[in-house]
Amino acid sequence: DTAVSQTPKYLVTQMGNDKSIKCEQNLGHDTMYWYKQDSKKFLKIMFSYNNKELIINETVPNRFSPKSPDKAHLNLHINSLELGDSAVYFCASSQKMAGSHNEQFFGPGTRLTVL
Amino acid sequence: LAKTTQPISMDSYEGQEVNITCSHNNIATNDYITWYQQFPSQGPRFIIQGYKTKVTNEVASLFIPADRKSSTLSLPRVSLSDTAVYYCLVGGGNYGGSQGNLIFGKGTKLSVKP
Numbered sequence: 685d686t687a688v689s690q691t692p693k694y695l696v697t698q699m700g701n702d703k704s705i706k707c708e709q710n711l712g713h714d715t716m717y718w719y720k721q722d723s724k725k726f727l728k729i730m731f732s733y734n735n736k737e738l739i740i741n742e743t744v745p746n747r748f749s750p751k752s753p754d755k756a757h758l759n760l761h762i763n764s765l766e767l768g769d770s771a772v773y774f775c776a777s778s779q780k781m782a783g784s785h786n787e788q789f790f791g792p793g794t795r796l797t798v799l
Numbered sequence: 800l801a802k803t804t805q806p807i808s809m810d811s812y813e814g815q816e817v818n819i820t821c822s823h824n825n826i827a828t829n830d831y832i833t834w835y836q837q838f839p840s841q842g843p844r845f846i847i848q849g850y851k852t853k854v855t856n857e858v859a860s861l862f863i864p865a866d867r868k869s870s871t872l873s874l875p876r877v878s879l880s881d882t883a884v885y886y887c888l889v890g891g892g893n894y895g896g897s898q899g900n901l902i903f904g905k906g907t908k909l910s911v912k913p
Contacts, residue, residue, distance in 0.1 A: 688842075727843065727886060727903040774842050787833065790842025 687711050688791035690775050696797045697765055705760045705794045707775030715739070716758035717788065718750060719774040727774070733758050734780075765798045772796070803887050803904035810910050817874045819907050821887030824868050832863060832870045833888040837906070843886060847872065874909075882911045 688709045697703055709716060718730045731750045732739045738750070747763045762769060775791040804822040811817045823832070831850055835843035847854055849861040849870070860873040874881060887904040 725884060725906055727906070729903075776842070787845035787848065788835075788843075790844070793840070793842055 688775055688777055688789050690773075690791040690794050692794060693792065694795050694797075696799065698799055699765055699767060701765050702761070702763045703765060703796070704762070705773055705775075705796070707758050707760070707791060709756055709775075709777040709789070709791075711777055711779075711789060712756075713777040713779050713789075714755060715778045715780060715786075716752065716755075717776040717778075718758065718760050719776065719790075721772045721774060721793070723771070731758075731760075762796075765796075767798050770796055770798045803889055803902060805885075805887055805904040805907045807905070808908040808910070810912065811877055812912050813878055814876050817877050817881075817909060817911075819872045819874075819885055819887075819909070820869055821872070821889075821904055822869045823887070823889045826867050826889055830889050832861065832867075834859070834861065834870075834872045835886045835888060835903075837884045837886065846885075877909075877911045879911050879913060882909060884908050 691706045695703060715732060715734045717732045719727055720730055721727045730742055730744050733752045735755060736752045749761045750758060751761060752758045758775060772793045772795050774793045776788040778786045778788045780786045802825060809819060831848055833848040834846045836846050837843040847856055847859045847861045849863050851863050851867060854861045862871040872885060884906040886906045890902055
């Protein structure tokens with residue numbers, strides 16, 4: 685039973701397109717995150733939602749819009765894709781905001797390639 | 800912001816103890832230190848977390864000096880399967896959405912050789 689799942693696993697698309705990545709967690713956690721990992725393996729947080737409320741919004745272009753329909757889902761929509769958006773995107777969840785005894789559980793990642 | 804610094808890579812041999820140090824000079828009072836392990840094509844996986852002094856679990860130990868400006872992940876008797884990237888994460892102590900609340904280090908690529 686997968687704890688944090690993401691779809692799709694691979695996404696290849698053209699510049700200028702709009703795409704979405706879906707994330708679901710079945711752990712009953714309150715907090716979900718989106719991370720971007722670039723080719724140099726730097727792992728950088730993009731967004732965090734706690735109980736469907738946006739908590740962290742790093743300096744991310746407004747082409748990226750997270751949407752949390754319920755506590756178990758945090759989807760990432762990207763408009764007007766650019767070459768620099770190519771990366772692996774990880775979804776994660778934790779029981780509360782990451783801190784004491786609140787480890788994050790990561791999904792398998794979505795490799796986005798923009799051509 | 801609690802920026803972190805780790806060695807880019809480390810080499811070791813099976814059976815040795817490996818210590819990976821992370822520097823976080825600007826750690827905030829309420830921040831915790833967490834280490835994650837990442838294998839290729841997988842998401843990071845939690846290893847250990849601490850606030851101060853020493854924490855030990857079945858996988859690793861975490862040493863944090865009194866000033867908390869650094870931390871050391873210790874992996875006892877590594878095996879080939881411990882070859883991975885290890886990330887130090889500082890944050891989580893300031894709930895409420897300040898930017899950079901959760902900052903991963905750039906990761907240390909550990910290579911374990913037979």
